[in-house]
Amino acid sequence: MRALTVRPGVADSLALSDVDEPPPSEGSVLVDGLCVGLCGTDTEIVSAEYGEAPPGSELLVLGHENLGRVAQASPDSGLSAGDLVVGIVRRPDPEPCAACAAGEWDMCRNGKYVEHGIKGLHGFARERWRADPDALVRLDPGLTDVGVLLEPTTILAKAWEQIDRIGRRAYWSPRVAVVTGAGPVGLMAALLGVQRGLEVHVFDRVTDGPKPQLVADLGATYHAEHLPDSKLEADVLIECTGVPSVIVDLLSLGANDSVTCLTGVSSVGATIPLDIGGLNRNAVLRNDVIFGTVNANRRHYEAGVAALAAADRAWLNRLISRRVPLADFREAFARKPEDVKVVLELGAAG
Structure with a gap:
């Protein structure tokens, strides 16, 4: 499948790569990627200012602002095929510090957390990805057009x-x-x-x-x-x-x-x-x-969903100044004066 990747530490290594399907070890829920939002963090990773690939990988799949649709989920997951979801970006360290263990991984005390598309975990700029149910936030279908704004929210x-x-x-x-x-x-x-x-x-x-x-x-x-x-x-x-x-x-x-x-x-x-x-x-x-302040935990994702639901959808849509197919990723990264938020479409249109 296609994914947008970089070689961490190598400037301007951004490429559309053919990568393996996400293994079950990445999570029990399979998600079809719909889109990712681009931000300054992605640009800085492309410039090799930082970024860390998962252990054993030379590549890092980009994309932390995300939106997807559940393709497969077990009955006990609380999710169903077709659900609109956003993956939580930061995950606790393997042996959690006190803050991570309490669900406050945004306040991690030892810096051993990982972050999708940034630090030690592949991101969401790929056609399919996996996550466990506790790392997913479900959105109302009415937020399909603007749900990719949840992570910055x-x-x-x-x-x-x-x-x-x-x-x-x-x-x-x-x-x-x-x-x-x-x-x-x-x-x-x-x-x-x-x-x-x-x-x-x-x-x-x-x-x-x-x-x-x-x-x-x-x-x-x-x-x-x-x-x-x-x-x-x-x-x-x-x-x-x-x-x-x-x-x-x-x-x-x-x-x-x-x-x-x-x-x-x-x-x-x-x-x-x-x-x-x-x-x-x-x-x-x-x-x-x-x-x-930096990052967010699950409580903030849920508050963000409530804020988007209470906002004017037409106004939210206007924040997305361009929607660019995945194949045209270089165009998406070429900043234009009128840009507010650029979104990379991952589905069939990409």
Whole structure:
């Protein structure tokens, strides 16, 4: 069968390969792959910045944002042929740390977890794949067109869960949220903020294309100006770009008792002038919290399903700017200015 692969550590080794059928050892449920979403993580793996093949394999099948349909499942799995499913990306380490053993593998303490399409497990960019029932989340058939957005949504479901938990350390009545970046992650951050009834402001540098209208149609406010020029004081701040200068600007916008969540992964080595004393002074005197978050566990997948189900399907569909057949994978990786989310179709159309 066909799969999109790389040779980890070898830059630009992206290829459409013929690979073996998934063995039963990968899971008791056989899934027909429908599509995968592409993101910056995939691009970085293709560039050989990181990525790790499964033991004994020279290739890594890409694809962590996924959607599939059950082809075969045992009666005791809780799943049936035809069910729409998403595979959970991260799996606990073989001898779980305390966090993994508790089902909080997104908070793994020893780093021995594995991740589909990223670290030690083949991904979902293949025509068929397998998983055990506990590694699958079932979706309503009505989400067929947009279910591939679930994995990025889970990242924000976790972020908002932790923001809510931190906020409840004391009196907590947030009103204004700021999101930096209007890519898929930023737009999902904004969606979940609007669903919570907050006044949401999204900052991005583009002034045309689909992003400003997508933000407006959420009922949020789009900003293309320099972040500090807005004079906003936000109760919740979610950073989705990883750009160091944006992060520094964001840390100046918090209201008293604000919570700032960093989701964007920065490149290392960048240096910019920074008044760390001023940032520390403000954080201490305002009771601010700044934290980072990555990945998601099953609870966040279920929260993500609920968020997608409550969202406008037409709006979600507009996030998917291109659907590209698997055979045209190089076109899918060629970024276009109007792209928000590019999806690679794995089925017969591919």
